[in-house]
Amino acid sequence: MGKKYQGMEVGYMSDNCIFCKILKGEAEVSLIAQNDFVTAFMDLHPIQEGHALVIPNKHFQWFQEIEPVYLEEMFKMAQKIQAAILNSDIKCDGTNFFLSDGEVAGQEVMHSHLHICPRVVNDGLPMGFSHGGGLHEWEREKLDGVAMRIRKEI
Numbered sequence: 017m018g019k020k021y022q023g024m025e026v027g028y029m030s031d032n033c034i035f036c037k038i039l040k041g042e043a044e045v046s047l048i049a050q051n052d053f054v055t056a057f058m059d060l061h062p063i064q065e066g067h068a069l070v071i072p073n074k075h076f077q078w079f080q081e082i083e084p085v086y087l088e089e090m091f092k093m094a095q096k097i098q099a100a101i102l103n104s105d106i107k108c109d110g111t112n113f114f115l116s117d118g119e120v121a122g123q124e125v126m127h128s129h130l131h132i133c134p135r136v137v138n139d140g141l142p143m144g145f146s147h148g149g150g151l152h153e154w155e156r157e158k159l160d161g162v163a164m165r166i167r168k169e170i
């Protein structure tokens with residue numbers, strides 16, 4: 017893989033990983049679904065009822081390390097879980113799918129995982145970006161410049 021985050025410690029041992037322990041059957045879990053590539057279960061500290069996680073069945077610390085087949089299965093599973101939540105009696109007026117990559121981004125378990133968070137009208141949860149308040153529109157030239165700096169590395 018390419019460049020890593022600056023100042024980040026790498027090489028986290030999967031022996032100490034709580035998600036790997038779950039996969040090995042060594043830790044308690046509220047399982048929702050599992051296949052050969054991914055496992056979905058309830059977040060132990062839910063931000064809302066129905067808050068679920070999807071993890072690859074192999075220890076990848078960073079998003080960019082996740083092998084394509086696992087990535088694909090993570091999002092397919094997330095879609096399946098969301099549909100199931102909508103069919104259940106769990107309140108869900110919308111959903112946030114998010115993945116925190118790196119400690120500074122809020123990643124707490126160093127085994128990459130995708131959150132599925134049901135949202136309810138007026139739930140007041142501090143998630144998502146509000147384009148209405150505070151965030152101003154950037155000039156096209158500035159946006160083109162940022163796009164170019166990313167594009168030339170693809």
Ligand SMILES: [Zn+2]
Pocket residue numbers: 030033034035036037074075076126127
């Ligand atoms: Zn792990």
